[in-house]
Amino acid sequence: MEVLKIATAGSVDDGKSTLIGRLLYDTKSLTDDKLEAIERTSKQKGYDYLDFSLATDGLVAEREQGITIDVAHIYFSTAKKSYIIADTPGHVEYTRNMVTGASTSQAAIILIDARKGVIEQTNRHFFINNLLRVKEVIVAVNKMDLVDFSEEKYNAIKADFEELMSKRDYADQKITFIPISALKGDNVVEKSKNTPWYNGETILEHLESLDLAAVSNVGTPRFPVQYVVRPKTEEFHDFRGFAGKVYGGELSVGDEVVVLPSMTRSKIKNIYFYDKEYQTAPRRSSVTITLEDEVNVSRGDMLVKAEDLPIIDKQLTATVSWMDSDSLITGGKYVVQHGVNKVLAKVDAIEHKVNPDYSGIEENVSTLQMNDIAKVRLKLNKPIFYDQFKDHRTNGSFIIIDSRTHTTAGVGFIN
Amino acid sequence: MWIAYIKENKTVSTLIEEILKPELLDLEKRPKANALEHEAIYIMREVAAQFEKPVLLFSGGKDSITLVRLAQKAFWPAKIPFPLMHIDTGHNFPETIEFRDKLVEELGVELIVRNVQDSIDQGKVVEETGKYASRNMLQTTTLLDAIEEFKFDACIGGARRDEEKARAKERIFSVRDDFGQWDEKNQRPELFDMLNGEIEMGQNVRVFPISNWTELDVWSYIEKENIEIPSIYFAHKRNIFLRDGLIWSAEDGVVFRADDEVVEERMVRFRTVGDMSCTAAVASYADTIEKVVAEIRESKISERGARIDDKRSEAAMEKRKQQGYF
Incomplete structure (x- = not known):
């Protein structure tokens, strides 16, 4: 059996956890005791439908606020494939978790609320999945039941998203649009009778049909x-x-x-x-x-x-996604972990900040805050042996460690 | 096979060469099992390389037995470069302890045992009383004391993300503070394969190499690798009684039993082998590894469904983890 890792992205209340719960339920992956717990809690809360998000929202704070605040990993299998879903949070302040989830995934599901359409958050979700060169992206237009399964609404959202696609950097990324209702189960596992105008695959059908060799990243050894x-x-x-x-x-x-x-x-x-x-x-x-x-x-x-040498250099330029509450500063010293190799690094310059909502770049910046993405020049104390991220996902990326707090403060994708 | 070679008219030297040729390391044959195994071995090696004093937490359960096999594979032909440690609640199934001692002897590794009873005697923890009394929670104190005593900077454990909702949020390298506490809202991001094991004095890291395995993956691996496991995992006759719809062992006198709870003999097996006071059995006739794998494949109840300690509340596991539980 093959394993496919999928990251989900969507804003608060777009229904990510519900979608995952629905996938688990319709593929009969929920065990009886888990299902009972969901039924019991849903009833206690006075819902008249099953709240599948309860299957994934693991932390107390999440259940209290009804939102997902940290990456959860969910597992399910069909006869054909095994799936690992990284359920990543939709809040602006948790962009770092989305980058984390996407870094180990071969496919991504971006959720859009059919009532709201493409919003600023959608731009970010797409930007990050494109930056991380996730090969397969499903754009799931959710809550179609709340817009009467309107084809016009769906097409308008699709057209808006296609406009976004024209701005992307990684053009080979494959994008598939699917109209769904995670809550009611339309086009998640079963084809919906409510969308006769849609002839494409359901989410699960599409995932099942993905060729793993094609979504994996192959480079030089x-x-x-x-x-x-x-x-x-x-x-x-x-x-x-x-x-x-x-x-x-x-x-x-x-x-x-x-x-x-x-x-x-x-x-x-x-x-x-x-x-x-x-x-x-x-x-x-x-x-x-x-x-x-x-x-x-x-x-x-x-x-x-011998015939496939990487780049061996003491300086590099990378697109950095900053993940720490302490800012990255020009001239600051950090530890760079490239694979299993650690070197010391000095921030030579921040060339410019990239707005992840496709609204352009900002020049003359000297610090980066959490969730900022920027092109950064680094000087290293020793040469490392790297490839460009576009050629090699693993050998073209590194993490930045704050040497005072030891935390993983950022990630870089080498240009 | 010989006939095939003779038919192809091969010389003896090409024949010998072909037989001696190393086989193909084919990850595509069982892509999931192989991916999980190779990932876990990578993690084991990162632990040995990044930490000064790692330890493998060994309970005698199937998950920690699987960890031991993975560690053997990671460092072969060298021995496992860290000791095993068992936090003994004193309520273990005797079969598990016997098994543990035999395994350690075969491996030639060091085994450290620390007892919950000692923590009770030292007055650090108080034994629970009543119908649901368990030593499961008390383990945490003994574990944290042992980490401090030996100055362990990394503890390898067999927790899996599919076990429980709060565990689904665990990192592979999970940093704990001086008090062994898990700051679940402020976890380090883990990107690609890169594991950051940098810590401050007093901090330590819990490492979970089989994070991405499911219960079925573990059982399938035990079957494929032909790994020996304690006998209580297989169906056997046992004196039991029913409580809250769960099957409790009536042997060994560890579990408190009320007068109206009737003892009967049944064919059962255990899906997890935690502390006897909080581990329920399941009715089963699966007495071989093949049958166990088939049973897990068909099962409609999750593994922790038979763990009484998780039933205490919706957030039971998360609360225990914040306090330093594994």
């Missing part, structure tokens, strides 16, 4: 070394294995590799996964590699194929 395995036992006296995860493409025994940053050349001798040897380590496998030659390799180093 990169092997950041996480950990050096040195058993120091009689049996494995001289064993020096480099443990890590393969990104972008596969690596095979006999491949000529270069160790970065030392630029030493060697060949892959063995590929181990647990106690078995393999010829090839595919993309996203966590393996242990040994080399033909005795080479000095430590955590943070990277093995790459």
